[in-house]
Amino acid sequence: MPQQSPLDVPEGDPFGPHNLPYGVFSTPQDARRRIGVRIGGHVIDAGAVAEALGSPYAGVLGAPSLNALLAAGRTTWHDVRRALTAWVTDPGHRAAVEPHLHALDEVTLHLPYEVADYVDFYASEHHATNVGRIFRPDGDALTPNWKHLPIGYHGRSGTIVVSGTDVVRPSGQRKAPTDPAPVFGPSIKLDIEAEVGFLVGTPSELGEPVALADFREHVFGLFLLNDWSARDIQAWEYVPLGPFLGKSFATSVSAWVTPLEALDAARVAPPARDFPLLPYLDDSAEGVEDGGFDLHITVSINGQEVARPPFASMYWTAAQQLAHMTVNGASLRTGDVYGSGTVSGPEAGQRGSLLELTWNGRDAIELAEGKRTFLEDGDEVTLTAWAPGPEGTRVGLGEVTGRIAARSR
Amino acid sequence: MPQQSPLDVPEGDPFGPHNLPYGVFSTPQDARRRIGVRIGGHVIDAGAVAEALGSPYAGVLGAPSLNALLAAGRTTWHDVRRALTAWVTDPGHRAAVEPHLHALDEVTLHLPYEVADYVDFYASEHHATNVGRIFRPDGDALTPNWKHLPIGYHGRSGTIVVSGTDVVRPSGQRKAPTDPAPVFGPSIKLDIEAEVGFLVGTPSELGEPVALADFREHVFGLFLLNDWSARDIQAWEYVPLGPFLGKSFATSVSAWVTPLEALDAARVAPPARDFPLLPYLDDSAEGVEDGGFDLHITVSINGQEVARPPFASMYWTAAQQLAHMTVNGASLRTGDVYGSGTVSGPEAGQRGSLLELTWNGRDAIELAEGKRTFLEDGDEVTLTAWAPGPEGTRVGLGEVTGRIAARSR
Numbered sequence: 001m002p003q004q005s006p007l008d009v010p011e012g013d014p015f016g017p018h019n020l021p022y023g024v025f026s027t028p029q030d031a032r033r034r035i036g037v038r039i040g041g042h043v044i045d046a047g048a049v050a051e052a053l054g055s056p057y058a059g060v061l062g063a064p065s066l067n068a069l070l071a072a073g074r075t076t077w078h079d080v081r082r083a084l085t086a087w088v089t090d091p092g093h094r095a096a097v098e099p100h101l102h103a104l105d106e107v108t109l110h111l112p113y114e115v116a117d118y119v120d121f122y123a124s125e126h127h128a129t130n131v132g133r134i135f136r137p138d139g140d141a142l143t144p145n146w147k148h149l150p151i152g153y154h155g156r157s158g159t160i161v162v163s164g165t166d167v168v169r170p171s172g173q174r175k176a177p178t179d180p181a182p183v184f185g186p187s188i189k190l191d192i193e194a195e196v197g198f199l200v201g202t203p204s205e206l207g208e209p210v211a212l213a214d215f216r217e218h219v220f221g222l223f224l225l226n227d228w229s230a231r232d233i234q235a236w237e238y239v240p241l242g243p244f245l246g247k248s249f250a251t252s253v254s255a256w257v258t259p260l261e262a263l264d265a266a267r268v269a270p271p272a273r274d275f276p277l278l279p280y281l282d283d284s285a286e287g288v289e290d291g292g293f294d295l296h297i298t299v300s301i302n303g304q305e306v307a308r309p310p311f312a313s314m315y316w317t318a319a320q321q322l323a324h325m326t327v328n329g330a331s332l333r334t335g336d337v338y339g340s341g342t343v344s345g346p347e348a349g350q351r352g353s354l355l356e357l358t359w360n361g362r363d364a365i366e367l368a369e370g371k372r373t374f375l376e377d378g379d380e381v382t383l384t385a386w387a388p389g390p391e392g393t394r395v396g397l398g399e400v401t402g403r404i405a406a407r408s409r
Numbered sequence: 410m411p412q413q414s415p416l417d418v419p420e421g422d423p424f425g426p427h428n429l430p431y432g433v434f435s436t437p438q439d440a441r442r443r444i445g446v447r448i449g450g451h452v453i454d455a456g457a458v459a460e461a462l463g464s465p466y467a468g469v470l471g472a473p474s475l476n477a478l479l480a481a482g483r484t485t486w487h488d489v490r491r492a493l494t495a496w497v498t499d500p501g502h503r504a505a506v507e508p509h510l511h512a513l514d515e516v517t518l519h520l521p522y523e524v525a526d527y528v529d530f531y532a533s534e535h536h537a538t539n540v541g542r543i544f545r546p547d548g549d550a551l552t553p554n555w556k557h558l559p560i561g562y563h564g565r566s567g568t569i570v571v572s573g574t575d576v577v578r579p580s581g582q583r584k585a586p587t588d589p590a591p592v593f594g595p596s597i598k599l600d601i602e603a604e605v606g607f608l609v610g611t612p613s614e615l616g617e618p619v620a621l622a623d624f625r626e627h628v629f630g631l632f633l634l635n636d637w638s639a640r641d642i643q644a645w646e647y648v649p650l651g652p653f654l655g656k657s658f659a660t661s662v663s664a665w666v667t668p669l670e671a672l673d674a675a676r677v678a679p680p681a682r683d684f685p686l687l688p689y690l691d692d693s694a695e696g697v698e699d700g701g702f703d704l705h706i707t708v709s710i711n712g713q714e715v716a717r718p719p720f721a722s723m724y725w726t727a728a729q730q731l732a733h734m735t736v737n738g739a740s741l742r743t744g745d746v747y748g749s750g751t752v753s754g755p756e757a758g759q760r761g762s763l764l765e766l767t768w769n770g771r772d773a774i775e776l777a778e779g780k781r782t783f784l785e786d787g788d789e790v791t792l793t794a795w796a797p798g799p800e801g802t803r804v805g806l807g808e809v810t811g812r813i814a815a816r817s818r
Contacts, residue, residue, distance in 0.1 A: 117567045122650060143648050148591050149582055153650040154563035154657070158526045158742045159615060168616035170737035173558055173687065182557050184687045206568060206659070207577035207816070233737065239552050241531060241562040242651020245737040248563070250615070278582065278593045328579035328642065328654040329816070333567045407616070407738070 006101050007088050009040030014396025016040065017088045018389045020081065021256040021398055022066055022221070024112040027102055033064040033110055036102070038256060038398070039088050043107050045100040049087060052096045057083060066113045066257065070201035070220050071334040077201065077220060081261055109255035111162040113199060116333035118160060118251070119325060120195075120227060120341065121152040123316035125271070127344035130356040135235070147275045150316035150324050152338070155227075156248035160337065163255050163398070166405040167228055169377060170249040174232035186407060187230035189361065190375040193342040194299050194309050194352030194383050197225035198318045199257055200336035207329040212280065213288050215319035216260060218332055222293070222318070223254040224383045224400040225339050231355055231374070253337070254383075256398025263395060266387035268292040268312050280327050281320050291317025295397065297343055297385040299352060301375075304367050309343035309352040311385070316341075377406045415510050416497050418449030423805025425449065426497045427798045429490065430665040430807055431475055431630070433521035436511060442473040442519055445511070447665060447807070448497050452516050454509040458496060461505045466492060475522045475666065479610035479629050480743040486610065486629060490670055518664035520571040522608060525742035527569060527660070528734060529604075529636060529750065530561040532725035534680070536753035539765040544644070556684045559725035559733050561747070564636075565657035569746065572664050572807070575814040576637055578786060579658040583641035591645060595816060598640035598770065599784040602751040603708050603718050603761030603792050606634035607727045608666055609745035616738040621689065622697050624728035625669060627741055631702070631727070632663040633792045633809040634748050640764055640783070662746070663792075665807025672804060675796035677701040677721050689736050690729050700726025704806065706752055706794040708761060710784075713776050718752035718761040720794070725750075786815045 009016045015038050025036040025043055036043035047062035055061070057080050060069040069080065087093045122128055125142070128151075132141030145151065161167075169190055175182040201220035204210050210218055227247060234246025267290040270283065277283075283291050295311035321338060342352040351357045354374055357365055364371035375381070382401040389395040418425045424447050434445040434452055445452035456471035464470070466489050469478040478489065496502045531537055534551070537560075541550030554560065570576075578599055584591040610629035613619050619627055636656060643655025676699040679692065686692075692700050704720035730747060751761040760766045763783050766774055773780035784790070791810040798804040 117565055118563075119653075145582075145584075145591075145645055145648070148584075149646060151646065151650050151653075153653050154527075154565055156526055156563055156739055157566070158745070159739050161615070168738050171618075172737050173554075175554075175557075181684070182554075182687065184689065206570070207814075209580075230737070236554055237558060237560065238649070238651070239554070240647070240651070241560055242647070242649070244528075244560075244562050245733070245739070248734075248739045249737040275590070278591065280593065324654070325657075328581050328639070328658040329577050330565055330568050330654070330657045336567070405616075 005094060005098060006042040007039060007094065007097065013040050014386055014394045016393060017085060018393050019258065019262050019395050020084050021258045022112060023255045023257070024065055024110045025102070025107040026110065027107050035061050035063065035066060036107065037084055038104070041104050042101045043104055044097060045102065046084070048100040049097050055083060067334055070113060070199065073202050074217055077259060078261065081259060109162060111160065112255060112257060114335050115157040115160050115337050116335035118155040118157040119152050119338040120155045121150050121316065121321050121339060122341040123150050123314050123321065124341055124344045125315040126313065126346050127342040127352065127356065130344060130351065134355065134360045150321045152321065152325065153242045155251060159248055160251045160253055163252055163400040163402070165252065165402060167250045167252065167402045168405050168407055170230050170233065170245065171407060172230060172233035172245050173236055175236045182236060187232055188374065189231035190404060191229045191231050191354045192299070192381050193227035193229055194297055195225040195227050195339040195342060196295060196311055197223050197253055197337050197339050199223065200332050201334055203334050204326060204332040206331040209280070209329060210322055210326040210332065212283055212319050212323040215322055218322060219260060219318065221257040221259040223257050224385055224397050226252040226381060226383055226400050226402060227339055228252065252400050252402040254398035254400040258395065258397055262389070263293055263387055265390050266294045266395065268294045270317050271313065271315055280323050283317060283320060291319045293387060295385045295387045297383060300382045301367055301372065302369060302380055306365060307349055307351050307357060309350050310345040311343050313345045314340060314343065375404050377404050379404050414503060414507060415451040416448060416503060416506065422449050423795055423803045425802065426494060427802050428667065428671050428804050429493050430667045431521060432664045432666070433474055433519045434516040435519065436516050444470050444472065444475065445516065446493055447513070450513045451510045452513055453506060454511065455493070457509040458506050464492060476743055479522060479608065482611050483626055486668060487670065490668060518571060520569065521664060521666060523744050524566040524569050524746050525744035527564040527566040528561050528747040529564045530559050530725065530730050530748060531750040532559050532723050532730065533750055533753045534724040535722065535755050536751040536761065536765065539753060539760065543764065543769045559730045561730065561734065562651045564660060568657055569660045569662055572661055572809040572811070574661065574811060576659045576661065576811045577814050577816055579639050579642065579654065580816060581639060581642035581654050582645055584645045596639035596641055597783065599813060600638045600640050600763045601708070601790050602636035602638055603706055604634040604636050604748040604751060605704060605720055606632050606662055606746050606748050608632065609741050610743055612743050613735060613741040615740040618689070618738060619731055619735040619741065621692055621728050621732040624731055627731060628669060628727065630666040630668040632666050633794055633806050635661040635790060635792055635809050635811060636748055637661065661809050661811040663807035663809040667804065667806055671798070672702055672796055674799050675703045675804065677703045679726050680722065680724055689732050692726060692729060700728045702796060704794045704796045706792060709791045710776060710781065711778060711789055715774055716758055716760050716766060718759050719754040720752050722754045723749060723752065784813050786813050788813050
């Protein structure tokens with residue numbers, strides 16, 4: 001029997017009606033940016049459907065970015081998702097929805113939200129331990145604060161780019177221990193960091209911390225994020241004030257944001273904690289749901305898989321990061337993004353950066369095109385992921401991809 | 410003879426027609442935010458005057474923030490300033506201007522621009538040396554990279570507040586070397602950092618560095634900035650990824666932005682450089698104007714002067730910071746703000762932080778209310794500054810002030 005409608009996605013499709021991630025798209029025929037919801041291999045023009053159906057959400061869904069929806073708050077997020085679910089599953093809605101479907105390969109996807117602040121964390125114990133061993137072989141792998149707070153720092157919001165955007169190889173200063181003075185040139189240690197990003201919807205007041213248990217009141221959803229890193233630039237600049245130009249040239253994010261509600265079946269307990277946590281970070285307390293997400297990430301270079309980082313292994317959770325980020329009274333804004341930090345598991349094949357996979361260039365990995373320590377011009381890196389969904393389904397996360405371009409001048 | 414018009418500011422007024430800083434204000438009678446230009450003790454409703462005169466700048470001056478003017482670029486900045494100068498000096502314009510004057514003490518001043526990214530530098534050799542001696546008494550005061558690049562890091566844009574906003578004392582983790590584990594509570598080492606902020610108008614393309622000589626194409630003006638810092642929180646969190654919660658709770662900026670053109674007489678050569686600079690930072694090259702600004706800053710606590718940091722002593726200039734910030738291809742956006750870093754001169758009375766003035770609390774300073782090491786609840790900190798203007802005048806910078814409030818819960 002032929003498929004009756006693009007809404008009849010095959011059973012087992014990770015972008016079935018249990019998923020429904022949000023993006024922003026335009027088409028060759030209509031350059032207006034508008035909110036799209038992904039179903040199988042198609043995108044629903046959500047604002048157009050809402051308009052056609054006289055939905056009360058025509059306003060937030062008719063906007064050119066997700067920010068109005070993000071700002072509307074948790075109750076609206078839930079209600080909009082319920083409406084979308086009805087649109088794609090209730091045969092009575094088909095006639096209204098089908099005229100507003102676009103094949104995924106015929107649309108252009110855009111950065112779906114206006115980024116406010118961007119914070120990047122460092123929450124994988126395996127990653128932080130590997131980095132510590134590589135850069136401080138004679139010291140303790142983890143700094144003394146690492147298990148007491150989720151270490152983070154602010155990144156550059158203005159260079160967050162949507163999946164598919166080329167990444168121009170950055171130039172900068174580097175200095176090998178044997179160099180008498182720093183030299184300038186294109187980075188020779190261009191790397192990736194496989195991460196998960198979290199998107200803040202509901203803002204908070206300046207001076208008012210956000211409690212661990214209020215994570216779902218503020219965070220709308222998550223997405224894959226590649227925090228491109230120039231290790232040579234970073235190594236020379238980062239003492240004492242942290243990474244700056246080694247990270248600020250580009251951060252790629254998926255075009256699709258998966259709402260937290262689609263990931264209820266993926267919630268898992270974080271690893272056992274080695275030290276007692278201060279109350280504002282203590283997620284063993286009553287009323288705090290499991291903070292981990294069982295996301296299975298795959299890192300590919302030029303189509304060839306190089307690692308499978310398991311997000312469930314992260315020591316610090318996104319809820320702890322949110323509580324920490326605001327405990328000093330810092331306010332949240334709609335569109336704030338924060339990254340989990342590089343996801344690395346305990347096994348060698350689970351590392352989310354080339355720094356770790358090649359042990360800072362010592363052990364090259366083999367690709368079909370030849371060996372790699374760090375990225376070469378023309379290399380394309382893709383992150384994909386899935387998570388367990390309801391009733392044995394899988395929830396697909398939107399991919400994030402980027403190709404390395406040489407500087408034009 | 411009585412003063413004829415508020416436009417007849419007394420000779421020697423640092424906010425005379427040679428200055429004309431920009432802000433955004435509202436009045437009790439009219440809550441709309443609109444662009445104001447300061448002349449003496451008055452604010453000109455610039456959009457209303459432009460409208461009344463049929464000026465071509467009624468659009469950019471009629472906006473609720475400076476961002477449209479910032480985005481309009483250098484030629485427009487120059488032409489608008491020329492128009493404003495005519496409005497306040499040409500008697501033929503008085504009848505059109507005077508109805509749109511408001512006494513400064515009858516308006517509410519707002520954050521005058523929407524902040525995009527915020528970067529903070531660390532550009533005073535005296536400050537960095539003092540900090541190094543305090544925190545690393547057995548090591549070199551300056552890190553090896555310090556004289557090769559202007560060290561900087563990203564801060565939190567969303568907690569930039571306008572002068573006059575109370576600053577809630579942040580809580581967080583701290584750990585004295587003798588503590589077995591970190592403790593949580595309100596910061597006990599709340600400090601200031603007297604800085605100068607720079608405001609980006611013209612954006613740049615991702616992947617395209619901005620040359621040192623193009624500083625004036627991109628930067629619209631400058632203002633005083635107080636980068637509040639919780640030293641105890643910062644000391645425990647900042648290794649290895651830099652300051653985070655110790656800084657992100659509030660950054661206060663002046664309500665007035667002084668255009669670069671008002672500071673032409675204040676340009677000075679920076680200090681002699683101790684190491685040759687890489688070409689992208691070399692401001693001894695042909696065609697690069699003097700990068701320093703001879704700004705004389707005063708720091709007061711509760712009305713009592715505690716320091717006079719001289720901005721002319723900064724090792725790295727704002728033009729070098731801009732070139733460095735973009736050399737990796739990072740793009741600029743309209744509304745990007747960057748801070749100079751704490752301004753400290755070579756003398757003890759020229760230090761721009763309590764960390765330095767009290768040598769991390771060892772040597773209390775005397776105020777009328779008693780001794781201070783760090784800030785107490787209720788303390789009010791004010792930064793003011795002036796610079797040489799044309800023909801022996803002084804250009805006043807708008808003050809930045811903030812009072813410390815205890816956490817309400």
